[in-house]
Amino acid sequence: MGKYLLRSVSDGSVQPANSLSCPHDNSLLRADYQARQIELKRLPGIWRFMDWLPVDGIIAKAEGAPVTYRSRGLARELGLENLYISFNGYWPERGAKMPTCSFKDLEAAPTMQRLMERDDHPTLVVASAGNTARAFAQVASLTSQPLILFVPEKALARMWTTVQSGIVSSGADFGQVTLVAVQGDYYDAIQIAEKVQSRPGFVPEGGARNIARRDGMGTVMLDAAIALGRIPEHYFQAVGSGTGGISAWEAALRLNRDGRFGHHLPRLHLAQNIPNAPIYYAWTGKEPQPIENDMFDDVLFNRKPPYAIPGGVKDALQQTGGEVYGITDGQAEEAKKLFESSEEIDILNAPAIAVAALQQAARAGTVQPKDIILLNITGGGVARIKEELYLNMLKPNISVSHWEPAVQFLEGKK
Ligand SMILES: *Cc1c(COP(=O)(O)O)cnc(C)c1O
Numbered sequence: 154m155g156k157y158l159l160r161s162v163s164d165g166s167v168q169p170a171n172s173l174s175c176p177h178d179n180s181l182l183r184a185d186y187q188a189r190q191i192e193l194k195r196l197p198g199i200w201r202f203m204d205w206l207p208v209d210g211i212i213a214k215a216e217g218a219p220v221t222y223r224s225r226g227l228a229r230e231l232g233l234e235n236l237y238i239s240f241n242g243y244w245p246e247r248g249a250k251m252p253t254c255s256f257k258d259l260e261a262a263p264t265m266q267r268l269m270e271r272d273d274h275p276t277l278v279v280a281s282a283g284n285t286a287r288a289f290a291q292v293a294s295l296t297s298q299p300l301i302l303f304v305p306e307k308a309l310a311r312m313w314t315t316v317q318s319g320i321v322s323s324g325a326d327f328g329q330v331t332l333v334a335v336q337g338d339y340y341d342a343i344q345i346a347e348k349v350q351s352r353p354g355f356v357p358e359g360g361a362r363n364i365a366r367r368d369g370m371g372t373v374m375l376d377a378a379i380a381l382g383r384i385p386e387h388y389f390q391a392v393g394s395g396t397g398g399i400s401a402w403e404a405a406l407r408l409n410r411d412g413r414f415g416h417h418l419p420r421l422h423l424a425q426n427i428p429n430a431p432i433y434y435a436w437t438g439k440e441p442q443p444i445e446n447d448m449f450d451d452v453l454f455n456r457k458p459p460y461a462i463p464g465g466v467k468d469a470l471q472q473t474g475g476e477v478y479g480i481t482d483g484q485a486e487e488a489k490k491l492f493e494s495s496e497e498i499d500i501l502n503a504p505a506i507a508v509a510a511l512q513q514a515a516r517a518g519t520v521q522p523k524d525i526i527l528l529n530i531t532g533g534g535v536a537r538i539k540e541e542l543y544l545n546m547l548k549p550n551i552s553v554s555h556w557e558p559a560v561q562f563l564e565g566k567k
Pocket of ligand 1: 284452453501531
């Protein structure tokens with residue numbers, strides 16, 4: 154057999170290499186790696202976790218990786234003795250060099266590599282509120298793979314990369330990257346993208362169903378377990394889709410099977426920004442509040458998270474004895490200030506929601522002072538990166554409000 158088999162989580166059946174779900178019950182599929190124990194490779198960035206990534210080769214220039222360190226400042230503020238931070242962003246003093254400053258860099262590199270290893274070389278279609286699109290634009294600009302991005306107009310300000318100008322041409326033509334601005338929200342962008350990705354020659358990125366995405370994000374847990382010598386007891390993360398939570402759980406399952414990092418699962422503590430918090434309402438049984446257009450961080454906006462499907466967020470929460478927190482804008486704002494002043498690095502708004510959840514859990518005694526805690530700071534260092542690198546803005550090639558002009562434009566380009 155190859156490096157791994159693609160298995161349905163619900164019934165264990167082996168599915169064809171590029172499937173996205175189990176034909177029987179829509180279950181998530183999971184890579185069942187041949188390597189039972191992980192052996193770190195002498196490779197740059199996340200590629201050192203190669204044994205548990207669904208690829209054979211690497212994109213050497215995509216070398217971002219999570220950095221795990223022991224917190225002093227925030228730990229003291231919260232009265233926690235064993236608080237570890239997984240920093241996913243740009244902070245060279247700590248060795249963190251994610252080129253687009255969020256943990257979406259962890260999913261983009263293995264996804265693009267896996268695509269390169271397919272025989273049919275399809276064009277990847279990504280709908281995103283910003284961070285995912287930016288991460289994919291960065292990798293595709295490095296590899297010159299074709300990519301189509303659908304991004305809400307409001308999120309265009311987030312569309313930058315740090316690929317050096319000169320490698321890519323300026324203006325509308327960014328290598329093989331096509332940027333379609335959508336007049337609407339993230340949900341509208343998804344709906345238009347769906348019309349395009351169902352056509353021959355195009356493939357969807359797959360979201361939570363993409364194993365390269367999940368196993369790339371799972372390296373946060375792997376890096377932490379290796380740094381700590383054990384699986385942490387708690388894992389805190391801000392979620393929109395919850396894919397990062399599923400990934401942390403799956404990585405912990407593999408570490409259990411490995412045997413050298415303990416035999417327990419970390420409790421998942423997932424944080425959402427209320428009122429746009431479907432996972433929070435589903436898990437707690439509280440009455441959902443109407444959706445608001447303005448939120449503390451719209452990268453966490455997701456109307457249809459992979460919650461109740463086999464292998465999804467609900468299973469991850471149930472198996473790990475998890476919790477979901479509903480955080481207000483005000484709580485997130487305060488937590489952001491606390492983090493930035495105590496850890497001395499700027500962070501994105503989304504991870505501030507995880508910091509607020511940790512603050513609540515520490516106050517309520519849900520976590521104890523000596524517990525071993527991993528806090529995933531899912532993005533940061535944008536202010537830091539601007540001191541050093543030039544950010545190339547991506548300009549949209551076209552702006553649409555319906556799918557027809559988008560398809561017409563893309564077919565015309567072929
Ligand atoms: C995407 C994103 C998240 C949430 O990720 P999930 O897919 O819900 O796990 C959190 N923080 C940042 C910065 C993100 O870009």
